[in-house]
Amino acid sequence: MMSKKGQLRIQEMTNLRFLNLGFSKKGQLRIQEMAFMLVAVILFFILVGLFVLSITYTGLSEEATRIAEERTLSSLVVLADSPELNCIRKNNCVDGDKFINLIGKHAYLNFWPYSSLKLVKFSGFGKDENEMLKCTVANYPDCDLIEIYDKEISNERTISTFVSFCRKDNKNDVVYDKCEIAKLIAGTKLDRGQ
Amino acid sequence: MKKMKKIKMKGEKAQHEIAGFVLIVLVVSVVGMVFFTLSFGKGDISRQTSLEVSHLLGASMHHTSKCAMGYIPNYRDLQTLIKDCRKEKIGNPVRCLDEKSVCEVLENELKDLIDKGFNVHEDSPNKAYKLEIYYSGGDDVPKEGILNFEEGNFGNCSSVVGGDHPIPASSFESGNIETELVLCKG
Numbered sequence: 001m002m003s004k005k006g007q008l009r010i011q012e013m014t015n016l017r018f019l020n021l022g023f024s025k026k027g028q029l030r031i032q033e034m035a036f037m038l039v040a041v042i043l044f045f046i047l048v049g050l051f052v053l054s055i056t057y058t059g060l061s062e063e064a065t066r067i068a069e070e071r072t073l074s075s076l077v078v079l080a081d082s083p084e085l086n087c088i089r090k091n092n093c094v095d096g097d098k099f100i101n102l103i104g105k106h107a108y109l110n111f112w113p114y115s116s117l118k119l120v121k122f123s124g125f126g127k128d129e130n131e132m133l134k135c136t137v138a139n140y141p142d143c144d145l146i147e148i149y150d151k152e153i154s155n156e157r158t159i160s161t162f163v164s165f166c167r168k169d170n171k172n173d174v175v176y177d178k179c180e181i182a183k184l185i186a187g188t189k190l191d192r193g194q
Numbered sequence: 195m196k197k198m199k200k201i202k203m204k205g206e207k208a209q210h211e212i213a214g215f216v217l218i219v220l221v222v223s224v225v226g227m228v229f230f231t232l233s234f235g236k237g238d239i240s241r242q243t244s245l246e247v248s249h250l251l252g253a254s255m256h257h258t259s260k261c262a263m264g265y266i267p268n269y270r271d272l273q274t275l276i277k278d279c280r281k282e283k284i285g286n287p288v289r290c291l292d293e294k295s296v297c298e299v300l301e302n303e304l305k306d307l308i309d310k311g312f313n314v315h316e317d318s319p320n321k322a323y324k325l326e327i328y329y330s331g332g333d334d335v336p337k338e339g340i341l342n343f344e345e346g347n348f349g350n351c352s353s354v355v356g357g358d359h360p361i362p363a364s365s366f367e368s369g370n371i372e373t374e375l376v377l378c379k380g
Contacts, residue, residue: 028212035216039219042223046223049227062242066243073249091252093256125313126310126313161246161249162249162252162254162311164255164256166256171266171267172265172266178269179257179271180257181250181253181254182253
């Protein structure tokens with residue numbers, strides 16, 4: 001564009017016809033400059049738009065959310081596999097008889113980095129929390145919800161995962177392992193901005 | 195005077211051409227943007243891996259079924275039922291104590307676990323699911339189907355998530371029995 005303008009200036013000085021046309025040519029040039037500028041700006045915004053679109057639609061943000069969720073869920077698996085809760089020779093399994101004995105143990109309030117910790121048994125699936133029968137040592141295992149502790153904080157986010165929940169049962173004088181699926185739910189305190 | 199008028203008209207024509215050019219570029223860019231948005235937005239729904247689905251499958255493998263073998267309380271867990279169901283499929287029928295087929299018990303128990311675990315029905319966020327259990331002996335060996343069933347309608351899924359859980363086929367045999375579950379999110 002600059003060289004064209006330069007050429008025009010040279011022509012302006014050498015070609016006498018330009019003396020008459022100088023004003024309109026300059027105007028045209030300015031319009032042209034403005035037009036090219038507009039085109040360049042629009043192209044720039046199109047490129048930026050395409051870049052944003054490609055990032056959004058290639059699922060980069062979704063992937064990041066998924067990885068963050070997986071990391072949180074993995075912390076629950078680590079919790080289920082901890083010696084306080086785990087079953088013998090089974091991964092991602094909570095021993096019901098250990099778990100029920102943690103109710104009311106205040107020492108565990110600050111042991112795990114969760115603001116609440118509970119487990120919903122298979123019998124409680126599909127029920128609202130107020131419909132569930134809370135477990136105590138007296139009514140266990142005929143209950144739905146085992147609540148180890150709840151600090152009852154207002155800004156809490158809960159995460160949950162499926163675990164095996166096994167306990168010893170007795171039938172015909174034979175003791176056997178009775179397992180079912182359950183949902184382990186842990187609450188975390190939300191920091192500001194999360 | 196006539197010459198000046200001609201030049202003025204020529205200049206105006208050039209201005210119109212430039213304005214037209216800019217307009218065309220604008221229209222083409224807008225059309226392009228709309229096309230790109232639609233073509234990216236209406237792409238195939240890709241299946242995402244869900245740890246939650248895999249955890250449900252993993253946990254359900256230890257679930258004690260209602261199928262007792264030989265005596266009560268020798269109840270089979272679901273992973274043993276899957277292996278027994280495979281035996282049944284290849285012609286060695288295995289029956290529970292109540293004479294029910296192991297594959298039938300397995301299907302009913304798995305349906306119950308998935309339905310209640312993910313609360314699958316038309317009005318819930320999980321609209322439908324598909325479960326496939328097969329034996330995989332390796333890349334060169336064809337898959338050997340053990341059990342597959344689906345519930346609900348996969349027609350209007352906003353996203354599809356899936357997970358799997360492998361269990362070793364047996365100690366004498368290489369390969370795994372794969373359990374794959376795909377969920378349709380509405």
